[in-house]
Structure formats: structure tokens, C-alpha cells
Amino acid sequence: MSLVIEAATMADATAIAEVQVASMREAYEGVLPRSLKEAVLEPGRIESRARMMERWLGRARVTTFVARDAGHVIGFCTLHPVRDDPEQPEVGEIASLYLLPECWRRGVGRSLCEHVFEAGRTRGFEEIQLWVLEPNTRARRFYEAVGFEADGRSRVFFENGTDVVRELRYRGCTSARWFATRSRRPVGGESYRDSTDRGGRQLATTAARLDPAACPLRGPPGPA
Numbered sequence: 001m002s003l004v005i006e007a008a009t010m011a012d013a014t015a016i017a018e019v020q021v022a023s024m025r026e027a028y029e030g031v032l033p034r035s036l037k038e039a040v041l042e043p044g045r046i047e048s049r050a051r052m053m054e055r056w057l058g059r060a061r062v063t064t065f066v067a068r069d070a071g072h073v074i075g076f077c078t079l080h081p082v083r084d085d086p087e088q089p090e091v092g093e094i095a096s097l098y099l100l101p102e103c104w105r106r107g108v109g110r111s112l113c114e115h116v117f118e119a120g121r122t123r124g125f126e127e128i129q130l131w132v133l134e135p136n137t138r139a140r141r142f143y144e145a146v147g148f149e150a151d152g153r154s155r156v157f158f159e160n161g162t163d164v165v166r167e168l169r170y171r172g173c174t175s176a177r178w179f180a181t182r183s184r185r186p187v188g189g190e191s192y193r194d195s196t197d198r199g200g201r202q203l204a205t206t207a208a209r210l211d212p213a214a215c216p217l218r219g220p221p222g223p224a
């Protein structure tokens, strides 16, 4: 695999939508209530998501990065200023991060996140936030592994009679020093690796190396 991560263009809109729908189908199977899954994955979703992506790609303050393998879009991540509080220009938000299922667990998500943190730093974001569905444990484990922390805030994402799905807020600091200590990566590991080299890798223990002073996150975690 030859991984390239770069800013998306309008020409990527449909490929991004296809990645998102394929990724959601696999990720939410057995995880979300059927009523919500059907709403998220309704027929015609690729077309409508492609149009939505075109609108996002046209916005100056929104940047979508794509991961390409041999020129094909295999994943993407969208970054913009935080939506909850426009008074916080130093806080960015990851709006979406999706990879084709066949590319999961091969280091591509980590590479995309590293790229986004670097881009966020360049844009003056000290912190990056995101919301993740509570039952999406795969994504939560991923975000925790690359340096995000749940801050205790949660909100209802979907409610339909007996089905209630909440989402949780995660925060990460873009400080290079903080990121280096928080992000668990294989010792001596490169940012992309082939799935064949998974055996026997040793994870750096982060707890001992954490440097809270490196992260100037403002204020205590918000209320639930």
C-alpha cells in the first residue's frame, strides 16, 4: 500500500461518500438500534452525502483530508472550528473520520489523525474535540489510543421510543509534546505499517510518560 494523505478536492466528493457509507454499514452493524441504522443508511445515501460533501468542500473554514492508496480514496477526516462555541477560535473539531472497512487496523486512522493534529496546530487550534456515539466502542478505543480523552460531556444523539443513543465528547491537545506522550504507538513503529507486522509489537506505556504540563486544555471537564 502506498499511503498519501492530502487535502480533498471537489472531485473526491463521491468517493468520500462511498467510503463513509461503506464504513458506517460495517461499523454500526449490531451496534445501533435498527431504527437509527435505517435512518443513517437509507437508500440514496451515497448521492445525498456526496452533495453534502461538495458543500463542505466549498467552505473556507472546513478542511477534509483524504487518505489515498494508489490514488484511490480509502478514508477521510474533516476538521473545522468547534461548532458548540464559536467564541473559541483556538478549538477545532473533527466532524467525521471514516475508513473503508478493509483498511481498518492498519495504522491509516492514526496517520490521518496525526496529519489532522499537525494541520490543526498550523491553524492555531490548541485543542481538538469530537463527539462519538457511545456504543461505537471501536472508535472510542481508537481515539483513546491516539491521545483523546472523554471529558464527561454527553448528549442524546437519537431518541425513538425505547431507543436512546448518546454521544460522548472527547478532547485532545494539539501540542506536539502532549501528542507525543499521549499517542500510544508501537515502540520504534512507523506511522503506517502493513497488517503483516502486527505480531509481537510492544506498546509504549503511556502512563509513566504522560506530561500534563504539556497540555494547556482550558478549564475542568464540562458537566455531563
Ligand SMILES: CC(C)(COP(=O)(O)OP(=O)(O)OC[C@H]1O[C@@H](n2cnc3c(N)ncnc32)[C@H](O)[C@@H]1OP(=O)(O)O)[C@@H](O)C(=O)NCCC(=O)NCCS
Pocket (backbone or CB within 6 Å): 023, 024, 027, 096, 097, 098, 099, 100, 103, 104, 105, 106, 107, 108, 109, 110, 111, 131, 132, 133, 136, 138, 139, 141, 142, 143, 145, 146, 184, 185, 186
Ligand atoms: C475508527 C477508525 C477510523 C480507526 O482507524 P484504523 O485505521 O482502523 O485505526 P489504527 O489502525 O490507526 O489504530 C490505531 C490504534 O487504535 C486502537 N484501535 C483501533 N481499532 C481498534 C479496535 N477495533 N479495538 C481496539 N483498539 C483499536 C489500537 O490501539 C490501534 O493501535 P494498534 O493497532 O497498534 O493496536 C476505523 O476503525 C473506522 O473507520 N471505523 C468506522 C468509522 C467510525 O466509527 N468512525 C468514527 C466516527 S466518530
